[in-house]
Amino acid sequence: MLALSVVPDLIGDTPPPVLAASSTVAQAARSLVASGERALALVDDDGRFVALITAETFVRFVAGGGDAEAHPAVSLAPRPVDALAPDDSALDALTLMTRRGLSHLPVLNEDGRLIGILSQARVLDVAEAALDRVFGRVQREVFGQPSGSIE
Numbered sequence: 001m002l003a004l005s006v007v008p009d010l011i012g013d014t015p016p017p018v019l020a021a022s023s024t025v026a027q028a029a030r031s032l033v034a035s036g037e038r039a040l041a042l043v044d045d046d047g048r049f050v051a052l053i054t055a056e057t058f059v060r061f062v063a064g065g066g067d068a069e070a071h072p073a074v075s076l077a078p079r080p081v082d083a084l085a086p087d088d089s090a091l092d093a094l095t096l097m098t099r100r101g102l103s104h105l106p107v108l109n110e111d112g113r114l115i116g117i118l119s120q121a122r123v124l125d126v127a128e129a130a131l132d133r134v135f136g137r138v139q140r141e142v143f144g145q146p147s148g149s150i151e
Contacts, residue, residue, distance in 0.1 A: 006093055006107050007086035010126055011116035018043050018114065021050040021074045025066065028073035029058050039104035041114050042074050049114040051077030052106050083108045086115055094123045 004010060017035035019028055021042040032040045032055060042051040057076050061068070082100055084093055084107045097105060097120045107115045 004090045004126065004130075005086065006084050006088045006090065006118060007115060010090060010093070010118055010122055011086075011107055016041055016114060016117040019073070020045070023073045024069055025058070025061060025071045025073050025076060026068035028053055028076075029068060032058070037117070038119065039117050041106055041117060042077065043114065048112045049081075049083070049106055049108055050074060051079075051081060052104060052117065053077050054104055056103065081106065084118060085110075090123050090126060093118055094120065094127075097123070 017031060017037050017040040019031045019040055019042055021044050023031070023042065028040060028042070032038075032053070039052055039054045041049055042053065044050050051074050053073060053076055061071070061076055082096055082102065082105060084096070084105050086107060086109065088107075093105060097103070102120070104117055104119050107118055109115055
């Protein structure tokens, strides 16, 4: 269940939102809102991952009274950046997120290029679906009835 690999089991084919690392906070915020996601990656001129910024990061910045038009987005991102490899498990991802208090993690290949962004919510959704399947099998084996039916 939680032994699923980050890629391909948890990261879909949809490219994650990315923006140039030289962007301002305002540009990054607009990009994040337009994407409909809760995190975006900043990349350098060669397309290599530099930083990850979440919606929570923007909230803290605005609450602190920062100038979004003048402030570089990359300065909001924590350093060093925790990241996942494609073959890390869902359990690895959830453990790292929980221990570090992170809602999202970038998934990088061996060249430091972004493959995707994994959210804690996605890991939990996949774990919940797997548990539902296991529960359904156990219920059918033990009680001989389909899951969800109560008699």
